[in-house]
Amino acid sequence: MPRDPQRGAGLRRDFALLEALASPEAAAEGGLGVLRLAELTGREKSQVSRAMRALAEEGVVERHPGTLRYQLGWRLFALVSRAAQTRLERQAEPVMHRLAAEVEETTHLCVLRENGVLTVFSVSPGHSFRLAGSEGHSTHSACTSVGRVLLTELSPDELHIRFGTDEPLCAEHPIRPHSIAELWVELNRVREQGYAVVDEEYEPGLVGVSAPIRDFRGRAVAALNIAAPKSRLGDRLHDAGRRTRRAAGEISLLLGHRPQR
Structure with missing residues (x-):
């Protein structure tokens, strides 16, 4: 099957978001907001917002209802475990x-x-x-x-x-x-x-x-x-x-x- 370069680029961008959420900064702050994630990954805020909503729907990340910061989610931890x-x-x-x-x-x-x-x-x-x-x-x-x-x-x-x-x-x-x-x-x-x-x-x-x-x-x-x-x-x-x-x-x-x- 031929490789889909667009899909591969999308996966790399999503991994960059997950790596940011696994950083010491995210651990110290109790998660990261969309704006900070956009700064760390060099992406547009709207792009990050859409990506994080999609990841949250799959349980890969979770959004705190009070702070609105994202953290790594239960499904990711379950897979790793x-x-x-x-x-x-x-x-x-x-x-x-x-x-x-x-x-x-x-x-x-x-x-x-x-x-x-x-x-x-x-x-x-x-x-x-x-x-x-x-x-x-x-x-x-x-x-x-x-x-x-x-x-x-x-x-x-x-x-x-x-x-x-x-x-x-x-x-x-x-x-x-x-x-x-x-x-x-x-x-x-x-x-x-x-x-x-x-x-x-x-x-x-x-x-x-x-x-x-x-x-x-x-x-x-x-x-x-x-x-x-x-x-x-x-x-x-x-x-x-x-x-x-x-x-x-x-x-x-x-x-x-x-x-x-």
Whole structure:
């Protein structure tokens, strides 16, 4: 099919508008108005106005009803999120296969969703054990090694906002932690060693380890997890934790993360 130069030019102009809305100025100002977008892109105000209305109709941008400034929209973020998760799974799978073979246990790729942990992908070394219904299943983040890894970037105030203070944490899992203060102590331990360990804290007879997967910004976007019966993994938990930390670091490098020296 022959290339349509007019359509290509229109796409480039629309991308220029989206790049302007992704700029530090737009973030600081809570969006940009049509006049400022026209100045930044060198286009006529009427052209920018028409383009932004069309993008808003598709959910690619949103216009604040009070300030009339435009921001990047929900549909764009949804597309980026889906693409990022697909890339994460693609990069993680071969590393997860190697880790599963090394430890001889099922490995899980997990993310944080509100107050819960969601398993999105699993790789088994071949034996029969798996967390029952693990993929697509959400569990309380404070009670799991995955959750603790992904909560390490939060401050005590942010933990209080996320979990509240009225009810004990993990009420259905009585071992620990019972409070935000106890969770904070545990999170500091996780930060120091680079992986988290749970020993029958989520479920009797079950142990697990997790390590963070970081993106190019250094943010923990997912966690690599191993969970197994204590009778099989209990005496080598920290060895499994170190191996999981190393594997998670490999995936992080593939996502563009560069650790500070």
